[in-house]
Amino acid sequence: MLIALFPGDGIGPEIVAQAKRVLDALAIDGLTYEDGLVGGAAYKAVGHPLPPETLDVAKRADAILFGAVGDPDCDALERHLRPEQAILGLRKELGLFSNLRPAKVFPELAHESALKPEVAGSIDLLIVRETNGDVYFGEKGFRTTADGLREGYDIMSYNEAEVRRIAHAGFQAARARRGKLCSVDKANVLETSQLWRDVVIEVSADYPDVALTHMYVDNAAMQLVRNPGQFDVIVTGNLFGDILSDQASMCVGSIGMLASATLNGSGQGLYEPIHGSAPDIAGQGKANPLATILSAAMMLRYSLNLPEQADRIEAAVAKALANGARSPDLGGAMNTVEMGDAVLAAL
């Protein structure tokens, strides 16, 4: 089984290195690795954030372990050359349409949240975000209005097939958890959302055991603050999912702990921490590698069908935390390698 290692920018190489150490310690038979350049690092080396060689590795791989992209040196580049295009390009080229972002508090860290500990402590939700369509990938550009004004435009759309496959992903995730699915849209204003809602309701016929509700996105943003414990699985489109999943992560408090997976229909997946490349602390050993290590666990579970090994990693992370492992973002003083050591010791 081939794993593509794409460390990317900023703290990416440091955190991916720790995840690799943990994978190595599991001594899983038949795992091979190939590296690839992505993001600003790729642009600087070869002039493009997602070079053809990288895309080729990605397509051949069973799973991609991704660090982070984002580099202030690239801020002035045209959009198609900026580091983020690596992520958008991989999602599109590999058909990675189902982005899974679990948000759950580790009890030891509930006080890190800006939310009251009892509210933060109630969070145990999964956001299933569509990542191949919506206003992200529609026709877009600049044009001139009839009055000669500059105008920017982006077409938002979803078709029924796109909604159906992510709806199935949402229902299946809910079935494997607490059986509650909340579909988030803005059907009171958007036709894209009306189609979304219609199709989600159609798909719900296949899941009589899952309790489906609908919520407008503005209300969802409120409820995630007021009472995030009410949610089990949230399924939503690309744009709303971008906003709500980041909001939910911050409600948990310690974004250095949160992993994500983005899957296609054949089990291939891209696995990455939800935090960014943190250029301000890059190369200083201050980064918390736990979200990347937990992303590697998701990779074993979803793409490599090794759930016991995934459980082992997750248990080791929980134990390391319980033993007091704390990087600076968690209020401690351990460096990136020491955090990796703590997980290895607990494995």
Next chain:
Amino acid sequence: MLIALFPGDGIGPEIVAQAKRVLDALAIDGLTYEDGLVGGAAYKAVGHPLPPETLDVAKRADAILFGAVGDPDCDALERHLRPEQAILGLRKELGLFSNLRPAKVFPELAHESALKPEVAGSIDLLIVRETNGDVYFGEKGFRTTADGLREGYDIMSYNEAEVRRIAHAGFQAARARRGKLCSVDKANVLETSQLWRDVVIEVSADYPDVALTHMYVDNAAMQLVRNPGQFDVIVTGNLFGDILSDQASMCVGSIGMLASATLNGSGQGLYEPIHGSAPDIAGQGKANPLATILSAAMMLRYSLNLPEQADRIEAAVAKALANGARSPDLGGAMNTVEMGDAVLAAL
């Protein structure tokens, strides 16, 4: 000066009645009032959520004092007949493009927030949301793809004139406050946002005294949880403003306290509490009228140029709270009329 009173649905009539009592108590010379039907109430009476007679009153009025719209009986209606269309129609027909939503905690109520009191207590921000453009008002509909699939679509766009006028509103608001403006967009993905950002930067040349920053909407949703005290004025488009302003309100905790104004270029404005029609408690005297009373104060300040009278109302609300006035949503037992009484007594 003519004030249009549009109570709307649910608790709307009860809360608008209390705001009217407070306005009456100020005995302002030359104020006249006309009533109008909006929302589900209008649909039930005359078959449309924004009947021509109502629109006529609105156009002639200097300001509109609005309760709330939303009625579960109307959920199954076609979109153009649903209660929310009253709000969208008034914004569009009167050119009300600048939605101002201040979010600030009353010290007595900081504990009501799901955020830690010290975080909630740090909130003192104003969201300036554009409400005449974006994906709300672009071409939209259903179509069939080349493969015969149902598809919903909505065109997102902004032209430079639309961005310029809301940018000016944002800079002017920042100048009158703490001099900080944060423009929120998704320029790493959307061309509409790129044009938005370009034009905001152009307009900033007129406001060298205002410190301008830019933030992606996903990051803004995180920062509003993590450290909302960092914001002074946020300016953003219609869709992002819908989500972020509701999120910010909930961070404050007591949405029964939050007022809003939506202005056009000639000083006309629509004033409404940010909470909804709360059909579950309608007609029971449980609604908190303070957000509507504070909306009336914003009306005096922004549309009627009566800042001293606005100050009087705001001071009376603060005093009523300090004196212990609490409706059920604030953990108390006072009914809607008693809350109005408490403000009148403090006036």
